[in-house]
Amino acid sequence: LNGQEIGRKLMPAGTVNWQTPGQRGEAKYGSIIQGDITGLLKSGRNVLAVEIHNERSGSSDIVFGADVSISTIPPDLTQLLTVSELHFDDEGTVDWVELHVPGQQEVSLSGFSLATLEDFSDAIDLDGSISAGGYKSFETDFKVEDNGNLDIYLISGQIVIDAHRFDRDLGEESFQSVPAFKDAPNFRKEWYGGTGHTRDAVNDPVRNTNIVINEIMYDAPSDGRTAEFIELFNRGSAVVDLSGWRFVDGIGFEFPAGTTLGPGDYIVVAA
Known part of the structure; x- marks a missing residue:
C-alpha cells in the first residue's frame, strides 16, 4: 500500500525479488491481512499493488483474484474538537x-x-462546520456563579467530549488554552486567563514565562517538615507582580496582593 508491504501469503519470509518462487496453494480465497492500516493511508490518491509469484518458472498455471473490504474505525471525538477560548462581557457573562x-x-x-x-439543561446547539486546524466562536449567554466558578461542557448527544472548570476571581477578560507541551494530546492543555482575546484565531494568551521554579526541597535530610520549600526565580529583565499567583497542585499557596519579584531575584515559599 503506497509502496509499503502490508502482507504476504504463500511466500517465504525474508527479502523477495522477481525470481523468488511462490509456494503451492489451493485456488481459494483467503485473507492476506486484517488490521488497522490507517497510518499508511494518505489524503488523496492511494495505490494498492499486488505482486504474484508462480511456484516455478515455465509454469502457466496461476490463478489470482482479489476482494478489498475497507471498514472505518469510529473516530475518537475528543481528538476531533476541543474548547479553545471563552470570553466575558462587561457584565461578567460568557458572551x-x-x-x-x-x-x-x-x-x-x-x-x-x-x-x-x-x-445540560442550558445546552446551546451548534451548527455549521470548522475547517481543519481552524477556530470558530459561538455566541453564548452563560452565567457565572457568584464565586466566579464556571464549568464548560462540549457535548455530542449526551457524551462529554471536552470539559473544563474555570475560576474567574481576578476579573479576567478571557481564558485561552495552549498545548501543555509539543504534540500534546488535546486534553493536555494549559489555560491562561487575562486581558485581550484572539477570537477565531490562533491563541496567544498574555502570560509570563520569566518566573520559573528554580529549586525544590521536598524531603529535608533532617525529616523536618518545616524545612520543605519551593524557590522561584525571575529570569527576566522586569519586575513581575505575583499578586494572585498560586500553586494549585502538590501544595496550596497564593501570593498576597502586592507581592513582586524583581529581575534576577528569588523568592521562597516555605512550609
Whole structure:
C-alpha cells in the first residue's frame, strides 16, 4: 500500500525479488491481512499493488483474484474538537466560546452542543462546520456563579467530549488554552486567563514565562517538615507582580496582593 508491504501469503519470509518462487496453494480465497492500516493511508490518491509469484518458472498455471473490504474505525471525538477560548462581557457573562479543530479534516458540528450545567439543561446547539486546524466562536449567554466558578461542557448527544472548570476571581477578560507541551494530546492543555482575546484565531494568551521554579526541597535530610520549600526565580529583565499567583497542585499557596519579584531575584515559599 503506497509502496509499503502490508502482507504476504504463500511466500517465504525474508527479502523477495522477481525470481523468488511462490509456494503451492489451493485456488481459494483467503485473507492476506486484517488490521488497522490507517497510518499508511494518505489524503488523496492511494495505490494498492499486488505482486504474484508462480511456484516455478515455465509454469502457466496461476490463478489470482482479489476482494478489498475497507471498514472505518469510529473516530475518537475528543481528538476531533476541543474548547479553545471563552470570553466575558462587561457584565461578567460568557458572551462567546471558541472551538478548535486540531486535526487535518473538517468537522461538522451537527449534533454538538455547549453547556455549563451538569444536566445540560442550558445546552446551546451548534451548527455549521470548522475547517481543519481552524477556530470558530459561538455566541453564548452563560452565567457565572457568584464565586466566579464556571464549568464548560462540549457535548455530542449526551457524551462529554471536552470539559473544563474555570475560576474567574481576578476579573479576567478571557481564558485561552495552549498545548501543555509539543504534540500534546488535546486534553493536555494549559489555560491562561487575562486581558485581550484572539477570537477565531490562533491563541496567544498574555502570560509570563520569566518566573520559573528554580529549586525544590521536598524531603529535608533532617525529616523536618518545616524545612520543605519551593524557590522561584525571575529570569527576566522586569519586575513581575505575583499578586494572585498560586500553586494549585502538590501544595496550596497564593501570593498576597502586592507581592513582586524583581529581575534576577528569588523568592521562597516555605512550609
